[in-house]
Amino acid sequence: MKSRILALLGGTLLSASAMAGGYQVNLASQRQIGMGHTGTGIQTGTSSIFFNPGAMSFLRENGVTIGASAISSHIAYRAPEPTNTTAEADNDFGTPFQVYGVYGINEKLKVGLGVYTPFGSGVRWGDNWRGKYGLSEIDLQAIYFQPTVSYQITDKIGVGVGFVVATGGVNLQRVLPVQKQGSPEGRIELDGGANTAFGFNAGVFFQPTEQLSIGVNYRSKVDLKVEDGDVTFENIPDAARGNFPEGTTFTAELPMPSTLSLGIGFKPSEQLTLAVDVSRVQWSAYESLRFDFSQPVGGSTVSESGRNYDDAMIYRIGGEYMVNDALALRAGAYYDQSPVSDGYLTPETPDADSRGLSVGLGYSFSDMISVDASFLYINKKERTDTADKSNGVPGTFKATAYIPGLGVNFKF
Numbered sequence: 001m002k003s004r005i006l007a008l009l010g011g012t013l014l015s016a017s018a019m020a021g022g023y024q025v026n027l028a029s030q031r032q033i034g035m036g037h038t039g040t041g042i043q044t045g046t047s048s049i050f051f052n053p054g055a056m057s058f059l060r061e062n063g064v065t066i067g068a069s070a071i072s073s074h075i076a077y078r079a080p081e082p083t084n085t086t087a088e089a090d091n092d093f094g095t096p097f098q099v100y101g102v103y104g105i106n107e108k109l110k111v112g113l114g115v116y117t118p119f120g121s122g123v124r125w126g127d128n129w130r131g132k133y134g135l136s137e138i139d140l141q142a143i144y145f146q147p148t149v150s151y152q153i154t155d156k157i158g159v160g161v162g163f164v165v166a167t168g169g170v171n172l173q174r175v176l177p178v179q180k181q182g183s184p185e186g187r188i189e190l191d192g193g194a195n196t197a198f199g200f201n202a203g204v205f206f207q208p209t210e211q212l213s214i215g216v217n218y219r220s221k222v223d224l225k226v227e228d229g230d231v232t233f234e235n236i237p238d239a240a241r242g243n244f245p246e247g248t249t250f251t252a253e254l255p256m257p258s259t260l261s262l263g264i265g266f267k268p269s270e271q272l273t274l275a276v277d278v279s280r281v282q283w284s285a286y287e288s289l290r291f292d293f294s295q296p297v298g299g300s301t302v303s304e305s306g307r308n309y310d311d312a313m314i315y316r317i318g319g320e321y322m323v324n325d326a327l328a329l330r331a332g333a334y335y336d337q338s339p340v341s342d343g344y345l346t347p348e349t350p351d352a353d354s355r356g357l358s359v360g361l362g363y364s365f366s367d368m369i370s371v372d373a374s375f376l377y378i379n380k381k382e383r384t385d386t387a388d389k390s391n392g393v394p395g396t397f398k399a400t401a402y403i404p405g406l407g408v409n410f411k412f
Contacts, residue, residue, distance in 0.1 A: 034360015036332020192229025
């Protein structure tokens with residue numbers, strides 16, 4: 001995945017602003033977003049490629065799903081007393097997408113391919129806010145490709161595994177505290193693509209009765225590494241050129257943490273499906289952010305700052321009600337713990353515990369074509385931090401996001 005990585009000189013990193021805990025984005029299916037993004041313990045159709053590959057073996061029809069969301073995120077900042085100055089990030093719309101395809105080799109064996117964007121965001125603070133020397137702008141794009149195979153061992157148990165190939169890119173900019181006379185302050189830009197990274201996604205699905213189903217899913221850690229990323233400078237005065245040499249490159253590495261999920265599905269009637277998911281994200285793999293430069297920048301070839309993330313839990317609940325054979329109504333909610341400890345809050349990840357509420361609907365035009373629409377509202381708790389341990393920006397951050405989405409399903 002060509003990124004998840006990069007960051008600012010002095011040490012901070014990219015973010016999935018106002019999405020999920022840390023720098024994670026959970027928008028893998030319009031149907032499941034409508035149900036609070038549950039899906040580990042139920043049959044989710046083609047999106048089982050992401051939620052639980054073991055459930056893919058229970059599909060009785062071939063299918064393709066194409067979907068996307070439009071993220072409108074809002075992040076506000078207030079400086080500590082006595083200044084109390086404020087700023088608001090001017091963020092572009094993000095458009096994470098997913099494409100899934102499943103084909104049955106026989107009744108028990110299914111193969112599929114998923115292409116989805118689990119990480120991707122943009123934060124634009126501008127060049128005039130208090131934290132401009134920490135961050136002014138970041139853009140991240142990441143794509144996962146996941147070929148998957150699933151086998152139904154018995155009429156009650158299915159297993160599956162997907163091989164993940166990740167790629168993407170990132171761009172980060174900040175202001176430098178140097179200035180030519182009569183010119184804007186200096187700027188630094190880090191731009192690069194990560195080496196192709198690999199991981200896996202495995203799951204087991206168990207349906208002991210028609211009313212009850214249970215699933216376990218494990219998505220492995222993916223280590224992303226940028227090598228020979230470009231470092232460029234603007235508006236550097238001649239007297240400071242030696243500290244900001246042209247032609248500098250950098251290397252950095254960042255772990256995408258593993259996630260273990262347990263899900264339970266319950267159908268009290270033919271019309272109603274209920275789902276509960278609990279996930280543990282192994283954020284403790286992210287201990288520090290380190291940049292190695294090919295030439296001394298600011299007098300040093302190394303920039304390292306602690307992150308010391310904590311493992312975090314996500315709790316989800318959702319439901320779907322079939323009004324008739326064509327129309328489905330959905331709703332859900334979740335609580336996502338932040339892995340960011342006190343003292344480590346940064347402008348790229350102004351993270352706090354998140355509350356999410358979602359609604360959705362599905363409509364079948366025929367046996368072959370259906371659509372899913374969803375809307376997710378995310379509200380992160382207001383959080384004040386001294387940022388003394390991470391060299392971040394002290395102050396108070398508040399983030400929200402509004403995320404509509406639409407998906408189309410084809411069966412054949």
